[in-house]
């Protein structure tokens with residue numbers, strides 16, 4: 001049987017391992033961490049369960065497919081619950097917009113703010129449908145790694161106005177400033193700047209409209225465990241606490257992977273570790289295809305995040321599962337983070353996750369689990385996060401207390417935070433960036 005090695009047991013690596021197994025390969029999956037999941041790590045601190053990273057599921061069929069490859073049903077392994085709203089957006093004047101649900105529900109919310117934008121939203125949705133059809137259905141699995149492959153796609157992409165940014169495209173259809181923010185923040189979910197990310201990323205809005213937003217009961221960690229069980233049943237050899245040190249290539253052909261303790265031979269190697277880091281440290285210079293370290297270091301990277309995980313010794317039933325709390329300045333804040341690498345500590349815009357809204361078992365009885373994502377400059381800035389961490393923690397608590405969680409400083413418990421350098425160290429991303 002042909003041998004395959006997959007490096008990295010995040011969602012990408014687990015999916016690759018399962019797909020190779022379904023094609024008949026003998027698969028070994030290795031990861032340097034002690035648990036499966038990569039960025040979808042899960043912490044359990046005295047009964048407060050926190051997913052470290054991803055929690056929003058927008059394309060559930062991609063997970064279902066992994067189980068169907070082996071004649072199984074995802075529902076028998078992990079339950080997905082539909083959310084409403086998908087996100088609550090809270091503006092600086094405390095007014096809110098519940099985004100999601102049926103088309104009618106979204107139109108009603110738009111009507112409350114600006115009835116004239118209802119038609120604009122429908123037109124925007126139609127545009128994102130066309131982007132989805134080409135950008136996801138037709139091109140989603142096409143490689144863009146050569147000039148030829150890029151040129152072949154260019155006419156389609158130009159027809160979709162990919163030269164416009166997400167913000168420009170949204171502003172073309174929506175006039176109200178609050179609604180412009182509601183329908184253009186999505187690139188921030190994947191670390192992108194809506195003011196310079198290509199409008200192709202607007203397909204996220206269509207994905208949400210088409211399939212809704214779900215949450216895995218037990219948290220994303222439960223989904224990771226479900227995939228772990230499936231891999232075990234299918235005989236995939238999972239090796240944790242195992243770091244790949246080198247991808248062995250001879251005469252242009254991959255031969256295997258060297259780890260601290262063994263040389264593993266393989267016919268196929270899939271590396272789903274962070275790509276820039278893999279080029280820098282796992283592939284010999286002569287096989288980097290001209291991707292020099294200088295180029296990797298000077299590339300433009302997404303923002304970083306400061307994440308505060310915490311519990312509360314009281315309930316906050318009025319808080320939605322996903323809330324985006326926007327400050328006064330929005331474009332200005334994004335420019336400061338992405339372009340000027342400046343840290344803002346008072347007029348924040350943050351994302352607040354309250355999993356206990358959907359699954360109360362994620363905290364002890366009478367308590368809540370939360371995490372709060374604060375977008376910050378990435379590691380291309382010179383910010384000393386070790387020094388500033390405690391200050392950011394206090395600023396975040398104060399901001400949440402003022403905007404949505406009254407009394408937080410009296411009832412907060414089990415809190416801890418992760419800074420961009422800590423993420424970089426944990427997930428083996430280069431020291432310059434994080435997401």
Ligand SMILES: Cc1cc2nc3c(=O)[nH]c(=O)nc-3n(C[C@H](O)[C@H](O)[C@H](O)COP(=O)(O)OP(=O)(O)OC[C@H]3O[C@@H](n4cnc5c(N)ncnc54)[C@H](O)[C@@H]3O)c2cc1C
Pocket residue numbers: 007008009010011012013014030031032033037038039040052053054055056057058189242243244245272273274305307373426427428435
């Ligand atoms: C705070 C946060 C919130 C997010 N929210 C969402 C969300 O709600 N919805 C969503 O869809 N996405 C979200 N994302 C993005 C999502 O988490 C990632 O896109 C996804 O998890 C990436 O999976 P991956 O398998 O490609 O990489 P990773 O999860 O980063 O996995 C890579 C793995 O490779 C391992 N590795 C690296 N180098 C080596 C080596 N040399 N040897 C062995 N192993 C190695 C690492 O330990 C890691 O486990 C979020 C991300 C973060 C950080």
